[in-house]
Amino acid sequence: MIPIKDQTGIARMREACAVAATVLDILKPLVRPGITTQDLEEVGRDAMRRLGAKSACFGYQSGSRRYPAHTCISVNEEVVHGIPSLKRVLKEGDVVSLDVVVEYNGYIGDNAFTVAIPPIKPKVQKLLTVSREALDLGIQQALVGNHIGDIASAIQKHVEKNGFSVVRDLVGHGVGVRMHEEPEVPNFGRPGTGPRIKAGMTFAIEPMVNLGTYKTKCLSDGWTIVTTDNSPSAHFEHTVLTTARGPEILTIPRPI
Numbered sequence: 001m002i003p004i005k006d007q008t009g010i011a012r013m014r015e016a017c018a019v020a021a022t023v024l025d026i027l028k029p030l031v032r033p034g035i036t037t038q039d040l041e042e043v044g045r046d047a048m049r050r051l052g053a054k055s056a057c058f059g060y061q062s063g064s065r066r067y068p069a070h071t072c073i074s075v076n077e078e079v080v081h082g083i084p085s086l087k088r089v090l091k092e093g094d095v096v097s098l099d100v101v102v103e104y105n106g107y108i109g110d111n112a113f114t115v116a117i118p119p120i121k122p123k124v125q126k127l128l129t130v131s132r133e134a135l136d137l138g139i140q141q142a143l144v145g146n147h148i149g150d151i152a153s154a155i156q157k158h159v160e161k162n163g164f165s166v167v168r169d170l171v172g173h174g175v176g177v178r179m180h181e182e183p184e185v186p187n188f189g190r191p192g193t194g195p196r197i198k199a200g201m202t203f204a205i206e207p208m209v210n211l212g213t214y215k216t217k218c219l220s221d222g223w224t225i226v227t228t229d230n231s232p233s234a235h236f237e238h239t240v241l242t243t244a245r246g247p248e249i250l251t252i253p254r255p256i
């Protein structure tokens with residue numbers, strides 16, 4: 001069952017997502033040579049506290065493990081779920097994906113953005129541009145009456161047309177009172193397949209795009225997902241509300 005949010009749920013989703021977007025916006029300009037991913041983590045953690053929100057990642061349980069940080073920061077060949085560390089000093093050319101998921105008033109906002117530290121290779125710039133465009137194209141398919149496969153296929157087509165690959169092992173998701181709700185929102189698939197979209201659904205649409213192979217594996221820390229060929233990866237994500245008037249991106253910074 002895909003949850004449909006009522007007016008109260010929608011209002012709360014708007015607030016949680018605005019907070020998530022505000023925290024992400026605080027982090028983006030701090031991505032510079034010499035900063036550690038632990039520094040970014042601490043800024044993110046403090047911003048969430050200040051805004052009255054909790055990290056939905058901290059303590060998040062997967063099997064017997066609990067995620068140990070408040071943000072996910074994934075560098076270069078790390079696709080998602082990178083654990084911030086004092087040992088990871090950022091440098092020129094790094095591709096840094098920031099993923100911020102907050103809980104505010106019982107609702108979850110989920111968003112991610114990838115920043116590269118100049119100078120970067122043209123191919124890496126293209127990876128970021130295409131991934132960002134793929135997110136926009138996916139969001140444009142989040143229309144009442146469409147199917148989840150329409151979102152998936154729009155993302156996959158744009159990425160592959162440009163010579164990159166979409167990750168298969170992880171997918172976007174419904175989001176609301178829990179971080180992961182139904183349905184799965186893959187970044188690959190065929191138009192007209194999967195659940196039908198109705199008004200009042202909230203999805204985290206999140207293309208994970210690799211410069212090389214789509215194949216990934218998990219590191220021995222139990223969390224960090226990396227590309228198997230060590231090629232760089234990008235990740236852009238918005239939480240989106242479906243309405244009769246079209247998709248509404250909720251993860252936009254605004255005062256609440």
Ligand code: MF3
Nearest residue numbers: 057060067072081099101110
């Ligand atoms: N945006 C990620 C997701 O949707 C956040 C994961 S948080 C973690 O899966 F706790 F699993 F790291």
Ligand code: CO
Nearest residue numbers: 110204206237
């Ligand atoms: Co997500």
